[in-house]
Amino acid sequence: MSGTVSRELRRPNGAPAPASTGPNFFLIGAARSGTTALAEMLRRHPDVFVTRPKEPHFLAFAGREVAFTGPSDEATVNQAAVTDPAAYLALYRTVRGEHARGDAAVTSLYYAERSLETLHRRFPDARVVAILRNPVTRAYSAYSYLRVRGFEPCADFLDALAREPERIRLGWQHLWHYVAMGRYARQLEPFFEQLGPERVEVTFYEHLCDEPLEIGRRLFDFLGVDAGVELSCERVNVSGTPRSRAIQSAIRWGTRRPLLRSALKTATPFQLRERVRRTNLAPDELPEAASRMLHELFVDEVRDLRALLAHYVPGLVESAPGWLAGGEAASRGALPA
Secondary structure, eight states, X not given: OOSOOOTTOOOTTOOOOOSOOSOOEEEEEOTTSSHHHHHHHHHTSTTEEEOSSSOOOHHHHTTSOOOOOSTTTTTTHHHHOOOSHHHHHHTTTTOOSOSEEEEEOXXXXXXXXXXXXXXXXXXXXXXXXXXXXXHHHHHHHHHHHHHHTTOOOOSSHHHHHHTHHHHHHHTOOGXXXXXXXXXXXXXHHHHHXXXXXXXXXXXXXXXXXXXXXXXXXXXHHHHTSOTTOOOOOOOOSOOOEESOHHHHHHHHHHXXXXXXXXXXXXXXXXXXXXXXXXXXXXXXXXXXXHHHHHHHHHHHHHHHHHHHHHHHSTTTGGGSOHHHHSOOOOOOSBOOO
16 A cells, blocks of 8 residues: 555545445455455455455345355355345444445355345445456366365366256355356346446456556546545465465364354454465466366357447457457466466
């Protein structure tokens, strides 16, 4: 972060802080596409409030029982989901006049129809920010993320891909849906249709990696807060191959114990926890056979997304990452986490 920002920050239009303390924006996006990094960058802005936990999954699961059945699902998404309306609004009890207030949940995009139903019923004026990533590298990053935590039982990525339909049938949560989560066009289209392009901001993981401050300025402007505030953006939630098995085993052990994990989150700053994890992971490499297969799977998906964005956001495709602008879904070599 550069400089010091006063809490007396005035909004671009000089308007006073709104009386409401509930959410007026939602950060959505495919898992492993940078939602956590964006959420943490937004959280550092003095006029933006992001819930803790950042991912309560309320839009997708409001009033529903969350009972996914995959490995770790009970200790992760099932436990983290906040589905009761009063409990969800209580996450905003520490709002102190911030103009932009919201959460960051990847389920909001993946379960688009449910999320839009909740939006229309409870937060009809809210805006959404969607962040997307090359669907090929996103799929492998999700696999690597689950694998390094000891949850993914398949040592071979292609084997895990082959098991995806059965896992979905059995009720494993969205993060296991390596291919399905990359079908962006069908997930994003209902948001454009029902909210209108003026309430939907689309950005890309690749741009966030290359120009985080510019992406931050765009999002601050979209959310109606001072876009001149410069905040740092660190890579978080990285995936890769552990450098030290001992350290990774300790992380896995703690992850599987909800009470301990909760205590560590309370006692340890997020940035410190992420720095420890990131230091212990080396970049992973996407297997060539899987890259070719996923490229073929996503060719039509990328084409549909390109057409969707060209229709609703003219000009965005031309400045999009190569996988979208050029229609190349495959990526070779080492992955950015």
